Amino acid sequence: MRQNRLVGTQSNKVVILKKRKKFGWVKVTIDFSRPDHRRNLFLVFAGLSVVAAAVALSAYQGYVYSESSAFCGTTCHTMDPQFKRYEHSSHANVECVDCHVGSGFNFYVKSKIEGLRQVYALITNTYSRPIKSPVHNLRPAREICETCHTPTMFQDNVIKTVAHYDNDEANTPVVSTLILKMGGRQETTGISRGIHWHISNPVYYLAADEQRQVILWVGVEKSDGTLKEYYARDVILRDKSALVEEARAKGEIRKMDCIDCHNRTGHEIPPPERMVDEAITSRLIDPSLPFIRAKSVEILGTKYGTQADAFYAIDGMLNLYQTNYPVIFQEQRAGLDRAISELKKIYSTTNFPEMNLDWKTNPNNQDHSYSLGCFRCHDDKHVNFSETGEEVRTVTASCNLCHTVPIVGKGKDLIVDTPVIVGSPPPSHASFSWTVEHQKISQEEQGACLQCHGKGFCNNGVCHNLSHPPDMLFRHADEYRKQGNQVCYICHQDISCSRCHPQGVVNNP
Numbered sequence: 001m002r003q004n005r006l007v008g009t010q011s012n013k014v015v016i017l018k019k020r021k022k023f024g025w026v027k028v029t030i031d032f033s034r035p036d037h038r039r040n041l042f043l044v045f046a047g048l049s050v051v052a053a054a055v056a057l058s059a060y061q062g063y064v065y066s067e068s069s070a071f072c073g074t075t076c077h078t079m080d081p082q083f084k085r086y087e088h089s090s091h092a093n094v095e096c097v098d099c100h101v102g103s104g105f106n107f108y109v110k111s112k113i114e115g116l117r118q119v120y121a122l123i124t125n126t127y128s129r130p131i132k133s134p135v136h137n138l139r140p141a142r143e144i145c146e147t148c149h150t151p152t153m154f155q156d157n158v159i160k161t162v163a164h165y166d167n168d169e170a171n172t173p174v175v176s177t178l179i180l181k182m183g184g185r186q187e188t189t190g191i192s193r194g195i196h197w198h199i200s201n202p203v204y205y206l207a208a209d210e211q212r213q214v215i216l217w218v219g220v221e222k223s224d225g226t227l228k229e230y231y232a233r234d235v236i237l238r239d240k241s242a243l244v245e246e247a248r249a250k251g252e253i254r255k256m257d258c259i260d261c262h263n264r265t266g267h268e269i270p271p272p273e274r275m276v277d278e279a280i281t282s283r284l285i286d287p288s289l290p291f292i293r294a295k296s297v298e299i300l301g302t303k304y305g306t307q308a309d310a311f312y313a314i315d316g317m318l319n320l321y322q323t324n325y326p327v328i329f330q331e332q333r334a335g336l337d338r339a340i341s342e343l344k345k346i347y348s349t350t351n352f353p354e355m356n357l358d359w360k361t362n363p364n365n366q367d368h369s370y371s372l373g374c375f376r377c378h379d380d381k382h383v384n385f386s387e388t389g390e391e392v393r394t395v396t397a398s399c400n401l402c403h404t405v406p407i408v409g410k411g412k413d414l415i416v417d418t419p420v421i422v423g424s425p426p427p428s429h430a431s432f433s434w435t436v437e438h439q440k441i442s443q444e445e446q447g448a449c450l451q452c453h454g455k456g457f458c459n460n461g462v463c464h465n466l467s468h469p470p471d472m473l474f475r476h477a478d479e480y481r482k483q484g485n486q487v488c489y490i491c492h493q494d495i496s497c498s499r500c501h502p503q504g505v506v507n508n509p
Helices: 035-066 069-074 077-087 096-100 105-123 240-249 272-281 292-300 307-315 317-324 326-331 333-350 434-440 443-453 472-482 487-498
Strands: 004-010 013-020 024-031 158-165 173-180 184-186 191-193 203-207 215-221 227-232 382-385 391-394 407-410
Touching: 024 035, 035 069, 069 077, 069 096, 077 333, 158 272, 203 240, 215 240, 227 240, 272 292, 272 333, 292 307, 292 317, 292 333, 307 317, 307 333, 317 326, 317 333, 326 333
Parallel strands: none
Antiparallel strands: 004 013, 013 024, 158 173, 173 407, 184 191, 203 215, 215 227, 227 382, 382 391
């Protein structure tokens, strides 16, 4: 190996001893008075500068790429499902690291150390299938969500209209309209209400399971700093104080934040019903095809071992229509092909058999349509006790805390002009069962109803004129399926069913 040693300078000259392997040091002289020496020296420094800049730029580009969503989602095949759903989410323009890592050198180093563990799990094939949620070491929402959103700011009510389709032969349209009471905190008055009351008021809870679906205890912090505590009926015979104190010592008590409700906001997998309804509304699936809604939901809701198996089942719809509807098969073959193509697209972006991941795997807590969501706590079964051990009140299951009663139109009875109902509900509406009991009111009492609801409110082909059999209590599971697995929700909601079906009616109809 050659070694250089600077031994001195003479006027415009630099003398360098250059060591050779066998013959000792050789004198090399750089003479700044000579143009060729100056030129060569400049070229050397210029070349070194270019190489240094290229190395620095490459390192920076490598850092930028390692922080990109494409790196997170495509270099590791275990993240492919999350990446596909991320691309379909409302946060597709937000980099993964903004939520999962954070800014700064410390977070960067921590993420790379965690990444090494993931690489090891990938090499040894020991990674979880599916990837578990929620992420228990995720930073607090105030460091993530609230850099863009301000949940403590009061928001006006929002009118929400959702298009559904029945499971009958005509795929009859069903439109549900309700008013979401977004709420929040009014800084001028200090009043908090509505859905975002939960963020402006400290709420703590203890979950019994890893996915935070079974809530054992809820603590609401009052203005004096004390907690108003609610216990699940399942633990009322246990030492309740010891249960909470033990959980607090283990760090299992969690303060509620945005992620507890919006837990799938970046990776939501919608249920088949919602995806098919959206496809029919946008005419990607032709609603004139008989039973197309029911058949599509049935196929997409079935669990398959591989994507190839699912595509084979979807292709089987051609045989179904060819056998049962030969005329439609001939005249609307193009529409059938488009529907089959759309169903394959839906399946490939919502079902991932190789990772055991689908819409049921990770419950979405944002509402209560297909999982318990809000009803994890608001189930009328979490009880506040007095000092003497008597039940004082429960975490209410009143629907109108967060939204108005849905106004539903079906088929030709679709309601276009939706009345906006404001003000406090009368005492008769205090119980969530009022949606069932109101049918017993007298003719005179109906006039009072119209003052708030208007005549259009009762123009509801989904709820009204249904003929329940006398033994409905024992036959309701069959009736539930007969009505398309959706109509019961309009009146009863999931909370009624959860009294007998604590795991929800989706899996236990």
